[in-house]
Amino acid sequence: MMKNALLLTIHSLLLGIHSALLAFPVNAGLPLLALSNPDDCSTAPDISAFFTAATGVVQMSGTYDNTMATADPADPVPGCFAETGGVEPVNNSLWFTFTTNGGLFHLETIPCNTGGLYISGGDTQMAIFQGTDCHSLTQVACNEDLYVDSDPATDYRAGLTFLTVPGQTYYLMIDGYASGTIVASGQFCIQIVRVSTVTCAQATAGNYEIENNGFLCKGQNLLSVLSFDAASFVIPNDQPLSGMSWALTSQPIPPDTWPGSIPGIISTTLSTQVLPVNLQNNIISSEPMVFYFTPVVVGSATLINPDVPAKLPNLDVSSGCYILGATSVLTLVPVLEPLHGQAIVTPATAGQQNGAATLLINGGYPATVANPALYQFEWSTGDTTSLLANLAPGAYTVVVSDPSACVSNITLTADVVVPVLEPNTAFDVGIFPNPATNRAFLVLQLPEAADVEIRLLDVFGQVLQQLVNHHAQHLERTLELDNYPQGLYFLQVNAGERSAIKKMWVQR
Numbered sequence: 001m002m003k004n005a006l007l008l009t010i011h012s013l014l015l016g017i018h019s020a021l022l023a024f025p026v027n028a029g030l031p032l033l034a035l036s037n038p039d040d041c042s043t044a045p046d047i048s049a050f051f052t053a054a055t056g057v058v059q060m061s062g063t064y065d066n067t068m069a070t071a072d073p074a075d076p077v078p079g080c081f082a083e084t085g086g087v088e089p090v091n092n093s094l095w096f097t098f099t100t101n102g103g104l105f106h107l108e109t110i111p112c113n114t115g116g117l118y119i120s121g122g123d124t125q126m127a128i129f130q131g132t133d134c135h136s137l138t139q140v141a142c143n144e145d146l147y148v149d150s151d152p153a154t155d156y157r158a159g160l161t162f163l164t165v166p167g168q169t170y171y172l173m174i175d176g177y178a179s180g181t182i183v184a185s186g187q188f189c190i191q192i193v194r195v196s197t198v199t200c201a202q203a204t205a206g207n208y209e210i211e212n213n214g215f216l217c218k219g220q221n222l223l224s225v226l227s228f229d230a231a232s233f234v235i236p237n238d239q240p241l242s243g244m245s246w247a248l249t250s251q252p253i254p255p256d257t258w259p260g261s262i263p264g265i266i267s268t269t270l271s272t273q274v275l276p277v278n279l280q281n282n283i284i285s286s287e288p289m290v291f292y293f294t295p296v297v298v299g300s301a302t303l304i305n306p307d308v309p310a311k312l313p314n315l316d317v318s319s320g321c322y323i324l325g326a327t328s329v330l331t332l333v334p335v336l337e338p339l340h341g342q343a344i345v346t347p348a349t350a351g352q353q354n355g356a357a358t359l360l361i362n363g364g365y366p367a368t369v370a371n372p373a374l375y376q377f378e379w380s381t382g383d384t385t386s387l388l389a390n391l392a393p394g395a396y397t398v399v400v401s402d403p404s405a406c407v408s409n410i411t412l413t414a415d416v417v418v419p420v421l422e423p424n425t426a427f428d429v430g431i432f433p434n435p436a437t438n439r440a441f442l443v444l445q446l447p448e449a450a451d452v453e454i455r456l457l458d459v460f461g462q463v464l465q466q467l468v469n470h471h472a473q474h475l476e477r478t479l480e481l482d483n484y485p486q487g488l489y490f491l492q493v494n495a496g497e498r499s500a501i502k503k504m505w506v507q508r
Helices: 005-017 364-368
Strands: 058-060 094-098 103-110 124-130 138-143 159-164 170-176 187-195 208-210 226-228 243-249 289-299 321-324 328-332 340-346 355-362 376-379 387-391 394-401 410-416 428-432 439-457 463-480 487-495 498-506
Touching (some): 103 124, 208 328, 340 410, 355 364, 355 394, 355 410, 387 394, 428 487, 428 498
Antiparallel strands (some): 058 187, 094 170, 103 159, 103 187, 124 170, 208 226, 289 328, 340 355, 394 410, 428 439, 487 498
């Protein structure tokens, strides 16, 4: 921006008062930058000297201050600047220029030795342009926040990694972010590091883990259960549009299939860092929702629609590459009923090991998906099944748990005791055939007539059929089983003061 004589005089005074607009190179052997006016693109200081060091050597400019800087309406508007409150995108910009002998460089603003004068919130934003002069600029790189995770432990500095062309002239704009009437202002330094290039051939999608076997309980956030080894991810950086993204699909990604082509895919925005995923389980469905979670590393992509974020469906990798990491099943779990159940006991004979205990459990994730095989059992005997046989008289406890860990465990006790025999308490119950297919026949013989109640139960203890006969001594009934899936069932017979439970299998 062209200044009148008064503004230039004030600006020169500020240069003398602060170390702000005069850069003092930190590294020995680098020359002091010539006095210039960073507030104007045409008089931007040349910082090329900071681009000559070897790979990995940190270069840091002197201190700059944008407190008195202004914006020129003729300056280009960077594509990534996203001011809020209806203000202009560029407000107090400073300009720099540089050329290199080629290579990949990381640039970011840092506090350096500014102390309490560090730009408010560290909230800079930067853009790099190429061109022959300030009137013919083309944006080639842009960043608003280096740390996109909004972690309060980090500031909002700008930073980017940029592949340069030997001999090309570049212009760097650094601006303070504006929100309403508040514009970030203060001091900062520019840190520049030459970095090694990583090609597609070197890229890898690294290691990560979703705790709790991939179950995400209602109200839980993936942030709290996703962990990863960032160092195990190798992300290409030899082209501007490279990075990694987390993909969420309804089916596993087929081999040799570009994830962005899968209908309905959800993905995070491409990032040069491995970032956690903010995904809250807020499903309103009463059924679980199952997804497949996959890290995807991308190199040398191009945007299909430049106005849309760089998510996988908006990337063209026909001239680039992609690497799929391992896929994990991610299950969003709805609100579950608590676990509940009982232990059905077959008494043991004194001095023998012929007792048994069978668990009838309901609630939790297995009930929601109608798969009782998913319940987990840990008996005091060390067994892990729902049925214990060959038990001696005694008390046996079992901890029943849900595989999703979204409901609390329960503890049940099976008292396997020696029955006390009383005269005329026994009766005969026969089931034929057993296992049955579509129907079974029940034959009941009592010592004397009584009111009889017959109940067919599933493994959850739910009553499927109930038959009542008054004043019966001998009874024959047919049980229709067409509508029941194969598996284990229980027939409970109550006759007066007597009762019995028989197992019945349906097998087809």
